Amino acid sequence: MSERRVTMADVARHAGVSPTTASFALSGRTDMRISDASRQKVLDAAKELGYRPNVTARSLRTKSTQTIGFVSDRITTTPFAGEVIRGAMEAARERDNLLFITEAGGDRDAESSLVHALLDRQVDAVIYASMFTRYVTPPKELFGRRVVLLNCLAPGFDAPSVVPDELEAGRDAARALLVAGHTEGIWAIGGHQAVPATPEGIIAGNERMRGLEEVLREGGARLDGVIECDWDTRDGYREVAALLAAGHRPRALVCLADRVSLGAYQALGEAGLAVPGDVSVVSFDDQDIASVLRPALTTLKLPHYRLGRLAVELILRRGPLEAVVHRVPMPLRERASIGAPAGG
Amino acid sequence: MSERRVTMADVARHAGVSPTTASFALSGRTDMRISDASRQKVLDAAKELGYRPNVTARSLRTKSTQTIGFVSDRITTTPFAGEVIRGAMEAARERDNLLFITEAGGDRDAESSLVHALLDRQVDAVIYASMFTRYVTPPKELFGRRVVLLNCLAPGFDAPSVVPDELEAGRDAARALLVAGHTEGIWAIGGHQAVPATPEGIIAGNERMRGLEEVLREGGARLDGVIECDWDTRDGYREVAALLAAGHRPRALVCLADRVSLGAYQALGEAGLAVPGDVSVVSFDDQDIASVLRPALTTLKLPHYRLGRLAVELILRRGPLEAVVHRVPMPLRERASIGAPAGG
DNA sequence: GCAACTTGCTAATCCGATTTAACAACGGAG
DNA sequence: CTCCGTTGTTAAATCGGATTAGCAAGTTGC
Structure with missing residues (x-):
C-alpha cells in the first residue's frame, strides 16, 4: 500500500551506525551494550525519518505478531456483541495488540477454516467466543494452542473460560x-x-x-x-x-x-x-x-465489556494459561420497575 | 504459539525438489515451467504434511497481507455495528482476507495511533467507518493509502464512500x-x-x-x-x-x-x-x-450489512479506487404500523 | 609489560516465503 | 558437428527486522 516505508537500515545509515546497533538501540534492550551517544543518534534518526518498525517483518523472526484472533459463532445476532469486542479491543490496545475478528456462524467447517486463516497469520492467541453461555467443542486446530474461552465452557479442553456469574x-x-x-x-x-x-x-x-x-x-x-x-x-x-x-x-x-x-x-x-x-x-x-x-x-x-476485556487480559499475562473458570459479576442496574408490593 | 509448523522447505525436501520448485508448484504460477510430475509430487507432499503457508512470511516479500484494517469512531454505541462488521467480514472471507477491527472512540490521537498500528502490520487497505452518516476528516496517515469511507463523506479526500440512500x-x-x-x-x-x-x-x-x-x-x-x-x-x-x-x-x-x-x-x-x-x-x-x-x-x-460488504468488495476489486459516492438502497420493511387514515 | 576483562560495535545468519538469474540437458536447424 | 532455443530445475538474493558470534580498542590486575 503506497510509497516505500522507512526501514531500520535507513535509520542506521542516517545515524551512521550498523543495523545491529540500530536494532538494539530501538528495542531498548540492555543485554547488549550501546553507548548513550549512539543510542541517542539512532533515536534521533528514527524520529527524524518517522521510522516505524514493520511488525510483519519483526514477527517473522520473533514469532510474536502482537495480534489476537477472535472467533465467535455469531457476533451480530445479539446486540451485546459490540461490547464484548470493544472490551477485548481496548484491553488489546493497551498492550499494543490488535484483534482479528471473525465469525463462523455456527458452521464447523467455517470455524476450522477461520482458525486456519488466523494461525496462518501467526496470531499469538485465539479467543473462542460464544454469544451466549453454553458448552462448546472447540475445533481441533485449537488444541495445544493459546486459547481463552469467552462466554462458554469446554470440559476437557485445557483453557480458561470467562463467563458471567x-x-x-x-x-x-x-x-x-x-x-x-x-x-x-x-x-x-x-x-x-x-x-x-x-x-x-x-x-x-x-x-x-x-x-x-x-x-x-x-x-x-x-x-x-x-x-x-x-x-x-x-x-x-x-x-x-x-x-x-x-x-x-x-x-x-x-x-x-x-x-x-x-x-x-x-x-x-x-x-x-x-x-x-x-x-x-x-x-x-x-x-x-x-x-x-x-x-x-x-x-x-x-457484563459483556468486562468479559471481552478479561479474556484479553488473561491472554496477555505472561506464562501459561490455567484452565480456570473466571466468573464475572453481573451488576444490578436499579431503575424503576420494582416497587413495594401492591396491597393484597 | 506451539509446535513448529511445516514449512515450504519441509515440503520441498519431502517431495525431493528444491524450495523454488515447491514454491512455484504450490502457487500454481504458469510463468515458470514445472513438469506435471514435479508439481504433483509437491502437491502430494504438501497435503501429506498438512502444509499451510505462513502468510506473515509471504507478505514480507509480496507486500500483500490479505488483511484489511477497519477503523471506526465507535462500533459499540449503535446496535447496527455488528451488521456492518459482519458484512465486511463475510465479503473479506470470500476472498481469503481477514479484518482487523479497531475503534477510536472519536479521539483523534487514538485514531492516528490505531491507523499506525494497522499500517505497521502492513494492511492492504483501510476502511474508515462512521457509525452514522456524517462528514469526516480522515487522519493524515491515511492520505495516499487505499481507503474506503464507510457511512461517511470526506470532500477532498480521494476515496470512495459507501452510504445509505x-x-x-x-x-x-x-x-x-x-x-x-x-x-x-x-x-x-x-x-x-x-x-x-x-x-x-x-x-x-x-x-x-x-x-x-x-x-x-x-x-x-x-x-x-x-x-x-x-x-x-x-x-x-x-x-x-x-x-x-x-x-x-x-x-x-x-x-x-x-x-x-x-x-x-x-x-x-x-x-x-x-x-x-x-x-x-x-x-x-x-x-x-x-x-x-x-x-x-x-x-x-x-442497510448496514450491505454497507460493510460493499466497502470490502470495492477494496478487493483490482485497480485503483475511484472517489465515487456509492448509495445503498434502504429497503422498506412493511409491517403493521401503517393503515388506512382514520375517518376524520 | 602482558594476560584478562570490559566496552562498544558490526558482520553474518536466520525467520519462511517469493523471485531473479543461471544452468544443465535435450532436440532441431543448418 | 556446432549453434541455438526450449524445458525443467535450482542456487542465491530479497523482504525488514532480531540475534548470535566475533572483533577491535581501552582498562585493570599483578
Whole structure:
C-alpha cells in the first residue's frame, strides 16, 4: 500500500551506525551494550525519518505478531456483541495488540477454516467466543494452542473460560425483590429452559433460577410459579397475558431476559396493570431497551465489556494459561420497575 | 504459539525438489515451467504434511497481507455495528482476507495511533467507518493509502464512500403513506436536525425529509408539521405527548428514527390512541426493536450489512479506487404500523 | 609489560516465503 | 558437428527486522 516505508537500515545509515546497533538501540534492550551517544543518534534518526518498525517483518523472526484472533459463532445476532469486542479491543490496545475478528456462524467447517486463516497469520492467541453461555467443542486446530474461552465452557479442553456469574445474578434478583418487601405472588417467566427452545437459557436459565430460588427461600419467600417459555418478546407477552387471563394476580415478575420483560410490559399494559404500582418486574441482561422502556427496567447486566476485556487480559499475562473458570459479576442496574408490593 | 509448523522447505525436501520448485508448484504460477510430475509430487507432499503457508512470511516479500484494517469512531454505541462488521467480514472471507477491527472512540490521537498500528502490520487497505452518516476528516496517515469511507463523506479526500440512500428512503416513506391513502394530518417527528443535538441527523435527517416532502408534494399531500427534536425515545415520547396535548389529532407520524417511534408509541398508548387504527407510523432504521413492538413497526432499514460488504468488495476489486459516492438502497420493511387514515 | 576483562560495535545468519538469474540437458536447424 | 532455443530445475538474493558470534580498542590486575 503506497510509497516505500522507512526501514531500520535507513535509520542506521542516517545515524551512521550498523543495523545491529540500530536494532538494539530501538528495542531498548540492555543485554547488549550501546553507548548513550549512539543510542541517542539512532533515536534521533528514527524520529527524524518517522521510522516505524514493520511488525510483519519483526514477527517473522520473533514469532510474536502482537495480534489476537477472535472467533465467535455469531457476533451480530445479539446486540451485546459490540461490547464484548470493544472490551477485548481496548484491553488489546493497551498492550499494543490488535484483534482479528471473525465469525463462523455456527458452521464447523467455517470455524476450522477461520482458525486456519488466523494461525496462518501467526496470531499469538485465539479467543473462542460464544454469544451466549453454553458448552462448546472447540475445533481441533485449537488444541495445544493459546486459547481463552469467552462466554462458554469446554470440559476437557485445557483453557480458561470467562463467563458471567449467573448464579449470583439470580441471587441478586431475589435480594432486590426481598428488599422491596416482596415475599409472595412472585412468578418467574422464562424459567430454566429445561426444554431449551432458546439455547441461551441452558446454562443461564438454570443458574439464574437456582440463585433466585435459593435466596428467596432463605428470605422466607418463594415462587408462586415458574412459567417455562422461549426467551423472546412474543412468548413473554403470551405467557403473561395467559397468566392474567387465568385469574392470577402476580405482585412481582422475574423475567429471565429483557426481551421477555418487554412482552410482559405489553401484556400488563393491555390488562391495565401498572409497573411497578401493581406489578414489579425484575429482569436479566440489560439490553439497550431496558433503559428506554417506561418505566425503565431494573435488570442484572450481562457484563459483556468486562468479559471481552478479561479474556484479553488473561491472554496477555505472561506464562501459561490455567484452565480456570473466571466468573464475572453481573451488576444490578436499579431503575424503576420494582416497587413495594401492591396491597393484597 | 506451539509446535513448529511445516514449512515450504519441509515440503520441498519431502517431495525431493528444491524450495523454488515447491514454491512455484504450490502457487500454481504458469510463468515458470514445472513438469506435471514435479508439481504433483509437491502437491502430494504438501497435503501429506498438512502444509499451510505462513502468510506473515509471504507478505514480507509480496507486500500483500490479505488483511484489511477497519477503523471506526465507535462500533459499540449503535446496535447496527455488528451488521456492518459482519458484512465486511463475510465479503473479506470470500476472498481469503481477514479484518482487523479497531475503534477510536472519536479521539483523534487514538485514531492516528490505531491507523499506525494497522499500517505497521502492513494492511492492504483501510476502511474508515462512521457509525452514522456524517462528514469526516480522515487522519493524515491515511492520505495516499487505499481507503474506503464507510457511512461517511470526506470532500477532498480521494476515496470512495459507501452510504445509505437516505433521500430515496425518504421518498419511500412518503410513498408508503400515500399508498395507504394518507394525504393529510401527517406529522414528521425528529425533523431535519437543523440544530443537531443528535449528530446522526445532520445528513440522514436532511435527506430523509427532503425525499419525504418531495414525494408527498408530488402526491398532492403535505406535512401538517415538522417537530424538531433529538432522535431518542425520550424526546419522541415528550413531543408526541405535547402534540396530542395541544389538541392536534395526527393521522400519520413519520418518525425519523425507530427510537423516536418507540417514544411515539408510548405517548400514543397513554393517550388511548391505537396504531395503526387511529394513527399510522412509519419510521427509519429498522433496529431490533422495530419488529418486536406491538404493532410491529413499518420502517426503512439502514442497510448496514450491505454497507460493510460493499466497502470490502470495492477494496478487493483490482485497480485503483475511484472517489465515487456509492448509495445503498434502504429497503422498506412493511409491517403493521401503517393503515388506512382514520375517518376524520 | 602482558594476560584478562570490559566496552562498544558490526558482520553474518536466520525467520519462511517469493523471485531473479543461471544452468544443465535435450532436440532441431543448418 | 556446432549453434541455438526450449524445458525443467535450482542456487542465491530479497523482504525488514532480531540475534548470535566475533572483533577491535581501552582498562585493570599483578
